[in-house]
Amino acid sequence: MAAFGTVFMPEMIISWFDGNGWSNAEVVSSDSLQLHPGAHVLHYSSTCFEGLKAFRHADDSIKIFRMDRNIERFAQSSELLALPELDKAATEKMILDIVAKFKNDVPEAPGSMYIRPTHIGTEPAIGKAASPSLTSCQYILLSPVGDYFSGGDTTLRLLLEEHGARCAAHMGMIKSGGNYASAMRPIMKAKAELNADQVLFCPDGDVQETGAANFLLIDGNEVITKALDESFLHGVTRDSILTIARDLGMDVQERQLTVEELLERAAKPGCEAALSGTAAVLTSVGTLIHNGKEHTVGNGGVGQTTLKLRQALNDIQWGKAEDKFGWLTSI
Template identity: 70%
Template sequence: MAAFGSVFMPEMALSTFNGEHWSAAQNVAADKISLHPGAHVLHYASTCFEGLKAFRHEDGSINIFRMDANIKRLAQSTRLLTLPKFSPELIEEMIVGIVKRFATEVPAPPGSMYIRPTHIGTEPTIGKAAAPSATSMLYVLLSPVGDYFSGGAKPLRLLLEEDGMRCAPHMGMVKSGGNYASALQPILQAKQAVNADQVLFCPNGDVQETGAANFLLIDGNEIITKDLDTSFLHGITRDSLLTLARNMGMQISERKLSVDELLERASKPHTEASLSGTAAVMTPIGTLIHNGKEYTVGNGGAKTPTIDKLRSALNALQWGKAPDPYGWLTRV
């Protein structure tokens, strides 16, 4: 089976900004784009993107999950990177249009169509290290994906990193490629040194996020996760899960969480911990590694009833097997 996100539809939606106005959206071949080697994005990382999914329901309809929230976050990343502004209507037209074009290719659950809107600076200049790109390109790729846990959900091993940061604090809420690139070396080093799957960045003891996902600690009926600020990504899956949990009667604590408190709570037999993100929804954590010592989270991730309940509830809504009282689904 092909790796997650490595298969693409043959066409993508594309629009360009020439410094004055955006071109009409069009579908073009998805295997190439034309960029000058001096394009701003290649030298000064003027790039941001989103990740969302379209699902096939039993009635045959195709439904995109939380498109409005992803468009809003892409616009926020665009603004914070000083890329040319686009209208929400343009990117919505592009997303809906390309999903409709390949509606027959959307897999049935637990599969989905992964949608990747991307915005890059295209101005051919290497003299603008301290100035934004005057031109840009928006495109929307589609990738049909299967069950993220087709081989079974294996509890993760996380290294707690108190010295380093995933990215610059003011860039954390931007979904930009550079943030992911800056986390790669610490992740690879953690894999080699302690066989960790991911690094949980905790600068000065403040538990934040991993290289590519938000972190949730579940202590009985309480979910503890860092309060929103500019230092980490405001995950849409995170928000969705917290909304569902709140309506199930769980206590949601969005606040600072220290490494000391995390390790203390993790030792309780009923504690669960999870990463959240678009691809896997929730991934259980079995082990935390800190200062050369390993700490088992609850029962080591062997049984995660709350994580299973929350993931199932979100999947049921996405797959059309449960009501959508929040208006999260856009039928195309």
């Protein structure tokens, strides 16, 4: 099977902002994009994106999960990067139109169609290191996908990193390519030296997120995760899992979690930890690596509460449970 996110539909939908307004959206080939070599995005990283999914239900209908929330975050990221303002209604129509065009290619469960809206600064101006791009482009790519972690129900190994951050603190809530780039070296180092799957960034002992997913600690009936601020990404899957957990009567705590408390709780029998994200969904963490020592989370296996929460989310996404929160949009 091809690696997650490496197969694309042959066409994408695209729109250009010329400094005054957005062009009508067009469906074009997805294998090329013409930019001036001096385009702002190529020099000053004026780029943001989203990740959401469309699901095929048993009756062959196609539903997009939490599109409104993703578009809101997309627009917010664009604003915080000083990119031209998105027309949210036009972005929604672009997503609906391109998914409808390729609805027959949406995989059956457990697969889905990954949707990647992208917004980039296009102004050819290499002298604008401290000024925003006045022109831009947004496009929507589609990629049929299976499981992000191809190993299935296995547990992940995380290195706790207290001396570095995933990205600049004021950039954390922006879903920008530069944030992922800044986390890449420490992740590669952790994989090579410690066989870690990811790095959990905990600057000054404050447990935040990994390079590509939010982090949750599950201790009995408690779900603990960092309270929202601008230093880390406000995950849509994170919000969905917390909403489901509250609905199940769990004690959801959005607050500061220190490395010290994390390691203390993780050692308890029955404790669980997990990563949440559009791609990862909810994946168990079995081992935490800190100061050269490995700490087993609970019994080191896949967490039963983690499985229950993931199943509850998947059941809504694939139409096996009531969409009581109004998260699905029909194509």
